[in-house]
Amino acid sequence: MRTPRSALALGLALPGAALVGLPLVALVWKAPWSRAVELLAAPGALAALRLSLVSSMVAAALTVVLGLPLAWVQARVAYRGRGLVRALITLPIVLPPVSGGVALLLAFGRRGLVGQWLDRGLGLGLPFTPAGVVLAQTFVALPFLVLTTEAGLRALDTRLEDAARTLGASRAEVFRRVTLPLLAPSLAAGAALSWARALGEFGATITFAGNVAGRTQTLPLAVFLALQGDPESAVVLSLVLVAVSVAVLVGLRRHWAPGLVR
Amino acid sequence: MTAGLSAAVAARVGDLRLDVALEARPGEVVAVVGPNGAGKSTLLRALAGLVPLSAGRVVMDDTVLEDAATGHRLAPERRPVGLAFQDRLLFPHLSALDNVAFGLRCRGVRRAEARRRAAAWLDRLGVGHRAASRPATLSGGEAQRVALARALAMEPALLLLDEPLSALDVEARGALRRELRPLMAGAGVAVLVTHDPLEAMTLAGRLVVLEHGRVVQHGTPREVAERPRSPWVAELVGVNLLAGQGRDGGVELAEGGWLAAPGAGRGQVFAVVHPRAVAVHRRPPEGSPRNVWEGRAEAVELLGDRARVRIALDGRPALVAEVTPAAVADLALDDGGQVWVTVKATEVRVFPA
Numbered sequence: 001m002r003t004p005r006s007a008l009a010l011g012l013a014l015p016g017a018a019l020v021g022l023p024l025v026a027l028v029w030k031a032p033w034s035r036a037v038e039l040l041a042a043p044g045a046l047a048a049l050r051l052s053l054v055s056s057m058v059a060a061a062l063t064v065v066l067g068l069p070l071a072w073v074q075a076r077v078a079y080r081g082r083g084l085v086r087a088l089i090t091l092p093i094v095l096p097p098v099s100g101g102v103a104l105l106l107a108f109g110r111r112g113l114v115g116q117w118l119d120r121g122l123g124l125g126l127p128f129t130p131a132g133v134v135l136a137q138t139f140v141a142l143p144f145l146v147l148t149t150e151a152g153l154r155a156l157d158t159r160l161e162d163a164a165r166t167l168g169a170s171r172a173e174v175f176r177r178v179t180l181p182l183l184a185p186s187l188a189a190g191a192a193l194s195w196a197r198a199l200g201e202f203g204a205t206i207t208f209a210g211n212v213a214g215r216t217q218t219l220p221l222a223v224f225l226a227l228q229g230d231p232e233s234a235v236v237l238s239l240v241l242v243a244v245s246v247a248v249l250v251g252l253r254r255h256w257a258p259g260l261v262r
Numbered sequence: 263m264t265a266g267l268s269a270a271v272a273a274r275v276g277d278l279r280l281d282v283a284l285e286a287r288p289g290e291v292v293a294v295v296g297p298n299g300a301g302k303s304t305l306l307r308a309l310a311g312l313v314p315l316s317a318g319r320v321v322m323d324d325t326v327l328e329d330a331a332t333g334h335r336l337a338p339e340r341r342p343v344g345l346a347f348q349d350r351l352l353f354p355h356l357s358a359l360d361n362v363a364f365g366l367r368c369r370g371v372r373r374a375e376a377r378r379r380a381a382a383w384l385d386r387l388g389v390g391h392r393a394a395s396r397p398a399t400l401s402g403g404e405a406q407r408v409a410l411a412r413a414l415a416m417e418p419a420l421l422l423l424d425e426p427l428s429a430l431d432v433e434a435r436g437a438l439r440r441e442l443r444p445l446m447a448g449a450g451v452a453v454l455v456t457h458d459p460l461e462a463m464t465l466a467g468r469l470v471v472l473e474h475g476r477v478v479q480h481g482t483p484r485e486v487a488e489r490p491r492s493p494w495v496a497e498l499v500g501v502n503l504l505a506g507q508g509r510d511g512g513v514e515l516a517e518g519g520w521l522a523a524p525g526a527g528r529g530q531v532f533a534v535v536h537p538r539a540v541a542v543h544r545r546p547p548e549g550s551p552r553n554v555w556e557g558r559a560e561a562v563e564l565l566g567d568r569a570r571v572r573i574a575l576d577g578r579p580a581l582v583a584e585v586t587p588a589a590v591a592d593l594a595l596d597d598g599g600q601v602w603v604t605v606k607a608t609e610v611r612v613f614p615a
Contacts, residue, residue, distance in 0.1 A: 163345075165339050166344065167416065170337075170339055177364070178353060181355045
């Protein structure tokens, strides 16, 4: 029903929608569609796309490996300082990524707290390498995996795990046969969100891993660089990132906004 | 040492302090009854190893499952115990068949064999046709049957059933109750937690009444019904229970008043008055009944061809009277009006507390 009141509400809601929608519309509108394939196929663009896809997937896998035990402890172990640890885990979400990159340099850089030992002892230099790209992406993406998985663990009925124990399942079997399958949707949602975050990573990556074409230049870095020389290329590469992000959000809408999906 | 269950369970969970001794011979079905929060479910969880004992010892068929004194404690998965939970707790990600096969698989039975045996148990409980269904699509009755099949498929020496019929409607409850008896007879020892007197009386050879974490009474259903030792048990079996001091020819009631009853002993006694022995009048009764009290009708409950009226008495414990539905109308009992009740002295049963 159209009433004056809802018309007013619509009017007030419009600027917000326009702020988010207009840039996306402009991106699609102004895209040089006739040159799209050519621009995407350029060697620099392809290399950046490949590095972005590979590094973000490795980073997403790492967040699962590192994040699942962390989420487990946060959800199941009551210890002093748990709230503080949760705040620290969440920090990379709100921290300016460039500051995150500086912090990573101080920790894992060639003269960093841990980095100097890695560099001298193991010959493992992380900064300005593809491994450094993955590390920076994992750093910013980890909170998404941990928070989503921890919420999933808290929502899980632990009495189901009790039931499994009375049916002869050891702790390890309970985890494998009951906990993990029930946690799978949360884990998948967390992994997808952290993958999307890793894919779009810019600040921490450029600070910690630099912007070396073909080595540490991911798609967002390539977009930024292209903007100076070939703006049309930047538009096309941006569209690729938008398309991937939209695909992830649509695929996972049941997990990030369960109340909004009909 | 002997076969069967011998358990002394002391445990603390939240505000509840559980302290219960429970013995059962092989083949025996024991019903644990009691009000909400009495510790019935906690007792089952302790026997299953899900709640640690603070003191005591649980022995099943000569195997010590737990001994608080020595710290010996068999993990839940290593106990010969099957527990059917009140909330069923079926695994939502597995079909009914795989739920029942779960325990067998954990025990190392090969998949095909586990599924074959699980299907046989589902058939036995009349839900073989739902084998492929996920728990979310099962009705309450079907889910309950699958949960029972899951516990029974382990062929446990000690079968623990927590309110197995509570979630069902009246019809489904009656049907499953009749099937439960032979199923429990197949187990070594079965402990059944329930708040339904009919369930306890018809399924168990022995009742254990739990209140505030302690056993207030145990015995055969008949013993408990005839000599209830707490108001909750009395209400469970549907009689009035009055505590007091026995004097010559009657009982000085603990809550006030005198109840005439010939042959009442001395000392602490319980007096049992069946609701049928309580007569209700709209006017002060004539003649010479010795127990006449004034009060108000509080609540009327219709039970088919009978009605039960709860009557609040001045300075005395409330009494439940059983009358015909016609009398409810004639005496206008449902308007909370003033009434007189009489209890024939000869219909009061008194026994030592």
